[in-house]
Amino acid sequence: MARQNLAIRTVIFSMLGNAALAVIKFFSGFFGNSFALIADAIESVVDVFASILVLIGIRYAARPADDNHPYGHGKAEPLITFLVVGFLIVSAATIAYQAVQNILTPHPSPKSWTLWVLGAIILWKEISFQLVNNRSKKLKSSSLKAEAWHHRSDAITSVAAFIGILIAIFGGEGFEVADDYAALIAVAFILYNCYNIFRPALGEVMDEDNHEELTETIRRIASQVQGVNGTEKCYIRKAGMKYHVDLHANVDGNLTVREGHDIAHQLQDTLKREIPELGHVLIHIEPFEIS
Template sequence: MSNLAIRTVLFSMLGNAVLAGIKFLAGIFGNSYALIADGIESTVDIFSSLLVLMGLRYAERPADENHPYGHGKAEPLITFLVVVFLVVSAVAIAWQAIQNIQTPHSLPEPWTLIVLGAIIIWKESSYQLVMKRAKKIQSSSLKAEAWHHRSDAFTSVAAFLGISVAIFGGEGFEVADDYAALIACVFILYNCYGIFRPALSEVMDEDNYEELTQKIRKIALQVEGVKGTEKCFIRKAGMKYHVDLHATVTGSLSVREGHDIAHALKDRLRRELQELGHVLIHIEPA
């Protein structure tokens, strides 16, 4: 799983590096600040992808004496840093767009629309690919990486609309390109919340895993000696879910028999649900 995540982040970094160069060149020679703003975001995305890569590698470290539950919490913390990068880039883009609105400049070149059309298709395709892999391995930082691609697509759409208005409106509509950059900033900030909220939920150990809870209860009932389940608490750390489960057994069983049932249940859960990390079984008399 970690190898898949790392390959995905490297794919994002390479794609953003290439696109940043294309956007800067097209923006400079095509007289479009919206494209230059797009290039700034892609450049910031390269550094945020590097943070995600570092976070994934650290989160995969095995448990040790000081971290008995592993290092998975590093992943949402890295996600917070990614959000900070996005907010800073949005503010920088907005500031420069406001400056440009106050300064007369030339109309964008029509061919920049072709460049933007290709970029939009690429970034949305990248979003779909990265999000699919993020959901597969339950990685919050990889989901943030996917939303980077989606926000980049949004800024490119805004740039496309702004440049279109400027080109077809002609003289007097040059600032449409800059207003498009401002609109793109709003989308970026909105996406920041969408990235930040799940990571915060993970750090605060919110239990929002009803589907996984039902799977755990269903599997538990298939283990010989388990009569039912009571409390089931789940918390996520990195790509693993740690579980505290109360299982009911016949009250007249010996301590050793209850112990054996608990181990059988734990082994069964971890065998059938590969995403589970620590599993703590508490035996209750039926």
């Protein structure tokens, strides 16, 4: 529950920050003649809706296992991540379309004071990225990782807008569309980040086992449990913030069924105690002949 509450607080932090920035960016872009800032505002609005989806996903994924979902509801997290990626792609397409329209339509250069606004936004978004990304690693949450990369993509679009406005201001006549081209460059970064968010979530849905470090930790802990003479197969599946494990453990083949059963439970309890992020742990006992 503590892990879920931390994740929820992190998403609410992102949501409130994006809502405030959307307002600041829109009015700064409108009064400062900068479509790059307005494009940034559009992305921030999309991020607010994406954060709501992430919040719903985290709450649903944290529901306990039931008869229909014996492994819990953790798979809801990567599914929500797919929706978030969809939101990002739609926002990128919207920004690209409007940028092209602006390039084809003459308009005045952006105001110089918009650079100060963008500088503050870039700093805030990078701080937000570091905070949310660190928590996503701590909680092993794919949806929080997507949330973090929203902040990073927002920072990148703001950097592109800053450069575009700088060129438009100092370039003078003929360079008014520089910030519109900057918006197009930002779109490319957003789409690249979409792939970075989508790929791990797809691996989670497909039960991709690429958890080498966790596997080594499980084997090390198992070797310290009395009665366990080593481990064989170790399969790991990630679902939300939990890892489900199937582990084959070697025990003395001369033990009784009851003794092997007790060792299996001791191993299971030890793993769950030492690694809190483990969910369902299935122990299969393999007879081992001790010479």
